Amino acid sequence: MSTPSRLRLMRDFKQLQKDPPAGIAAVPSDDNILIWHAFILGPSDTPFEDGTFRLLLEFTESYPNKPPSVRFTSKMFHPNVYADGGICLDILQNRWSPTYDVSAILTSIQSLLDEPNVSSPANSEAATLYQTNRREYEKRVKMTVEQSWNAEPTLASNLRAS
């Protein structure tokens, strides 16, 4: 079935293959182009360095007029990531523009990793530690980096199921 949203997502996919941003990989599901699996590599010289964080992107037929729902499926410790992996990022909510594509979404999330916005925390413990005890914050982040290397069975089966 070809719809404007699906055609646009195919363009996004081609663009990603033609010009892949550093440390980002994303592919649509075999059977549903509206569901994408992505990886973000934690940026160098940050506590997230070497983490291989997985995400799930769910688009609707309203894309690109409406943003996809994006969440981490890897466990994260970040001021702007909710316990369920949901991400608090303005461009995925009220600052969305239909000119964004998968590449732009993922690069924005990648830069959010080391530039958290502590004024609107989704994880108050992470936000507090980030401001008051950076060493402990980085220790907690590095734990999630190590966890990201092991695809937990539940996460892996979630990825396959969706």
Add this chain to the structure above:
Amino acid sequence: MSENSQTSAQSTNANNNSNPTSDTVSSSVPFTLKRWNLVGIWSWDVAHDVCAICRTALSESCLRCQAASNLQECIIVWGTCNHSFHNCCMSQWVKQRAQCPLCQTDWVINRIGQ
């Protein structure tokens, strides 16, 4: 909008002895140049003018029309901010928010056409 501008002008330098290279020409041309006109030719820069919403060249139909196999030509809309999109793409977006998706200024239509 970006343009490929080409200018073509045909002029013959006559009676202009201040230009030494035209000496040979002026002596052989039996008329006087009184006026010359520049002609500008432009065309859509197809390689660069892409609708930022559907990522298809503005010279082609938008993805919505392509998906519907709508063979009618898709028209283009320009805002007062000078950004242009397929009219189909923009009319869907303004239902969400009446702002230019590129510069975020309030969307005011300047022109609709080809």
